[in-house]
Amino acid sequence: MILTPIPADVMPEAIATFARHLEGQPLAAAAFRRIADTWPVTGGVDTPEQRAQGVELAHAHGIGTLDERPSASFMWDGEVIRTDVEATVIVHEVAHWLVAAPERRHLIDFGLGPGPETTKLVEAKADKKLTFQQCMHEEAQTSLLGILWEAELGQPAILAFLEQNWMEAWERPSTAEWFVGHVAELRERGLIDDDGRPTTARAWADQRRLQSAA
Numbered sequence: 001m002i003l004t005p006i007p008a009d010v011m012p013e014a015i016a017t018f019a020r021h022l023e024g025q026p027l028a029a030a031a032f033r034r035i036a037d038t039w040p041v042t043g044g045v046d047t048p049e050q051r052a053q054g055v056e057l058a059h060a061h062g063i064g065t066l067d068e069r070p071s072a073s074f075m076w077d078g079e080v081i082r083t084d085v086e087a088t089v090i091v092h093e094v095a096h097w098l099v100a101a102p103e104r105r106h107l108i109d110f111g112l113g114p115g116p117e118t119t120k121l122v123e124a125k126a127d128k129k130l131t132f133q134q135c136m137h138e139e140a141q142t143s144l145l146g147i148l149w150e151a152e153l154g155q156p157a158i159l160a161f162l163e164q165n166w167m168e169a170w171e172r173p174s175t176a177e178w179f180v181g182h183v184a185e186l187r188e189r190g191l192i193d194d195d196g197r198p199t200t201a202r203a204w205a206d207q208r209r210l211q212s213a214a
Contacts, residue, residue: 001163002162002163002165002168003165003168004168004169005162006162006167006170008040011039011040014167014170015036015039017170017171018032018036018167018170018175018176018179019032019033019036021173021175021176021177022176022179022180025176025180027183027184027187027194027196028176028179028180028183028184028196030194030195030196031144031148031183031192031196032179032196033196034148034151034152034157034196034197035147035148035151035157035158035161036158037151038150038151038154038155038156038157038158038159039158041156041158041159043154043156045156045159046086046087046088047087050087050153050155051083051086051087051090053087053153053155054083054087054090054091054094054153055083055090057090057091057094057149057153058081058083058090058093058094058097060200060207061094061097061098061200063080063081063094063097064079064080064081065080065081065082065083065090066080066081066082066083067082067083067084068082068083068084069082069084069085069117070082070084070085070115070117070118070119071117071119072119073118073119073120074108074109074115074117074118074119074120074123074124075089075093075109075115075117075118076093076096076097076108076109076110076115077108078105078106078107078108078127079106081093081094081097082117085117087155088146088150088155088159088160089117091146091149091150091153091155092142092143092146092160094146094149095142095143095145095146095149096110096112096142096146097110098145098191098198098200099138099141099142099145099189099191100138104129107127107129108120108123108124108126108127109124109127110138111127111128111129111130112128112130112135112138112139113125113128113130113135140182141182141185141186141191143160143164143166144166144179144182144183144186145186145191145192145198146160147160147161147164147166148186148192148196148197148198149198149201152197152198152201166178166179183196
């Protein structure tokens, strides 16, 4: 949930200020530019096409899906993502799979404890492997990677960036510094490249081009 909404007429100033705080940080600046370029939002939000893109993205990474509401059980049960949710949530769950340690990918909700959509709380809590602090850190990494994937897909990544409070207190350099740190870690882990682009994005784009040409 967004803590402090930024009015639309203030967004250009907020984006410019945030970008200015990233001067001298080329990787973070490139990543932010990908996100900021989705403002203003001119296309649809949570369209059937965007949901289909999320499902396709999951399958391209070998992740199973099930067209069911996660409120029936779990968002991720160790085998499939439930995809009767908003497009941004599907992409976020793909990012969870990419960020999670391989040994936790078979656990309910990636061993982080119950997600907000999960209703089978006892089972999800039993699979939890990380501390609260570790969970919060992984959620931040997942959030940012998912947002960068939304930008890659041409979806309104800036809305998720705002909703997940990456621009809370955008006037302060410390807000940009928080972003810089997480971008650097994603790069160190090989999850994004030097352009701030998800590392599997080029293969994804090439695969889609081949499918279109077939």
